[in-house]
Amino acid sequence: MLYTRDTARRERGFFLHDTMIYAKRGFANPGRVRYHNVFEYMFVFSKGKPKTINLLRDKPNKTAGQLEHWGDNTKRQKDGSLKVGGSSGRGAEYGYRYNIWYYNTGRQHSAVDDEAFLHPAIAPEHLVHDHIVSWSNEEDVILDPMVGSGTVAKVSKAMNREFIGVDKNKEYLEECCIPRLQRTNVGDINAIHFQKQSPAIP
Numbered sequence: 171m172l173y174t175r176d177t178a179r180r181e182r183g184f185f186l187h188d189t190m191i192y193a194k195r196g197f198a199n200p201g202r203v204r205y206h207n208v209f210e211y212m213f214v215f216s217k218g219k220p221k222t223i224n225l226l227r228d229k230p231n232k233t234a235g236q237l238e239h240w241g242d243n244t245k246r247q248k249d250g251s252l253k254v255g256g257s258s259g260r261g262a263e264y265g266y267r268y269n270i271w272y273y274n275t276g277r278q279h280s281a282v283d284d285e286a287f288l289h290p291a292i293a294p295e296h297l298v299h300d301h302i303v304s305w306s307n308e309e310d311v312i313l314d315p316m317v318g319s320g321t322v323a324k325v326s327k328a329m330n331r332e333f334i335g336v337d338k339n340k341e342y343l344e345e346c347c348i349p350r351l352q353r354t355n356v357g358d359i360n361a362i363h364f365q366k367q368s369p370a371i372p
């Protein structure tokens with residue numbers, strides 16, 4: 171039998187709960203022989219049913235406030251007749267986000283901490299914030315086994331979560347992650363660099 175990473179994941183009881191896209195509004199390395207890469211996959215794994223699901227509801231609804239009709243249905247009555255029903259209401263101001271999330275990337279977008287950019291592949295603080303909101307609550311423990319420049323550490327602390335970080339590369343810990351956490355006010359939500367424009371929706 172072929173033993174793959176997928177086999178290992180299943181053996182440990184993880185299930186793929188969601189497949190999402192992190193879409194970048196720019197690109198770092200222009201492609202010469204194929205189209206510029208502006209996305210990465212985001213896989214959400216869970217052991218059984220996720221304990222916490224706080225889906226973000228920040229997609230402006232084009233029909234907000236308008237009277238909408240959401241379909242008819244029929245229900246058989248005791249006397250055999252059919253009663254026609256249906257549902258309608260006014261559109262909410264915001265709907266649930268789709269699973270493609272857009273962010274500006276690079277300096278002044280992903281982060282403003284100089285230490286972070288000593289690492290070659292940082293995640294935008296705003297993206298990390300959005301996942302932490304979605305899948306955890308305050309005081310939960312966030313484990314990042316590939317902590318790199320410490321983005322997940324910084325954002326977790328700012329969002330009142332406990333945090334454990336690991337990285338195989340000691341230089342990233344000593345030169346990026348630890349100085350970044352020591353210098354920034356990680357207990358404060360304002361320490362997170364939020365983009366001025368709404369990032370997640372095109």
Ligand SMILES: C[S@@+](CC[C@H](N)C(=O)[O-])C[C@H]1O[C@@H](n2cnc3c(N)ncnc32)[C@H](O)[C@@H]1O
Nearest residue numbers: 291292293315316317318319320321337338339
């Ligand atoms: C894409 S970077 C993570 C960046 C991080 N999210 C940030 O915003 O800074 C991946 C990190 O995983 C680390 N890494 C790769 N393989 C690893 C392993 N087997 N165990 C621990 N860390 C690993 C690398 O050293 C690198 O810092």
